[in-house]
Amino acid sequence: MVNVIGLGYIGLPTALMFATSGVKVIGVDYNKDLVASLQAGKLTFEEEGLDELFASAVANGIEFTTQYTKSDTYIVAVPTPYVKESKKIDPCYVVSAVNSVLDICEKGSIICIESTISPGTIDKFVRPIIEERGFVIGQDVHLVHTPERIIPGNMIYELEHNSRTIGCDDKEVGQKIKELYSSFCKADMIITDIRSAEMSKVVENTFRDINIAFANELAKICRQDNMDVYEIIKTANMHPRVNILQPGPGVGGHCISVDPWFLVGDYPALTNLIWEARKINDSMPEFVLGRIREIMKKHNINDVSKVGLYGLTYKENVDDTRESPTLQLLEAMDEHLAFGIKSYDPFVKEPIVDGQYGDFDKFIDDVEIVVLMVGHSHIKENMDKLQGKLILDTRNICSLKGTYKL
């Protein structure tokens, strides 16, 4: 039996995949409302194919509870934010979850940390609390790190097809966990030590952050001298060993905009490139703001309420708004005391910011400039409704004549 602890964007689909594959699963979250919703058969976020997976996991007997339950294996998928001042990981959720497992676990249990953690987190924060409580690691409990790589929007496919890293102290325990994950994962799984698993996950997201920062810096250079950054990247990528990602309005979400900070926090003297990349990506919402200002000036628009931001989430076709570039842009506007900008997102039904619309057509009617911040399929299917508007396209998805780009 498996206890999946933390039923958010990562824990819930993972728990459902295990259950659908025939593993007995208890999903645990300390958020009572979230658990009540799942118990009532209502999903807590939108994701392609999640409804069907949920139905099949429920048919296979998955249970949801706020109580940690005795199991052979505990999979911890709780948040791992960074501390804004020090940039270091804040391990409090992981530590608290592990403490709760220790309250109930039986001898020989395996604790797998799935959350993304900075290299050394298990040594620095997890082992000491286990030892302080009198458990012998390797006998009373075993530790494993199984970082997750899936991308929201394509989670279910990727859970089955992405390769995985399993970091462990003891290869036999690692092998057991490999067998457990192979109930649904059909890809390669590498068994390594815990610190290498911690580091490789953080490195993967840092690599992407740096590559995006490079594309964003190119966008700024090309803007200055009126070159087409998309055409240039497309051409450069025809080189067999060049693969530049796309520029955009910034980087958000709980991964790429967070994990590189762990390295900056722990290795400040050695992370010039990583730090610069973070700064470049964090500067993009302000850059978009500058583009909006230019367009307003050019078209003699003085009233910011004539501007509408399409998209509040951090990426297309998901409902996750954490660290989203649009929210960063709105924050920057607040700092400049510029209020009244409008926004709309088909995935964000509850109002989370001032000026947010619930109706797309009304939103479009009420603005003169539409800023495409997110490339949801919804806008691609409704692009013709933007005819006659001034458009700033930060995602290179609009081919209407006269569209402004980044």
Ligand SMILES: NC(=O)c1ccc[n+]([C@@H]2O[C@H](COP(=O)([O-])OP(=O)(O)OC[C@H]3O[C@@H](n4cnc5c(N)ncnc54)[C@H](O)[C@@H]3O)[C@@H](O)[C@H]2O)c1
């Ligand atoms: N979201 C992604 O795209 C993604 C991708 C790969 C890896 N990750 C990593 O996975 C981890 C989880 O991220 P997420 O996006 O699923 O977070 P989330 O905020 O969506 O979900 C975390 C859940 O854990 C619960 N929780 C927190 N502390 C708890 C505790 N002590 N006991 C029980 N429940 C507790 C919260 O109530 C919440 O429901 C993070 O380390 C993240 O970096 C996320």
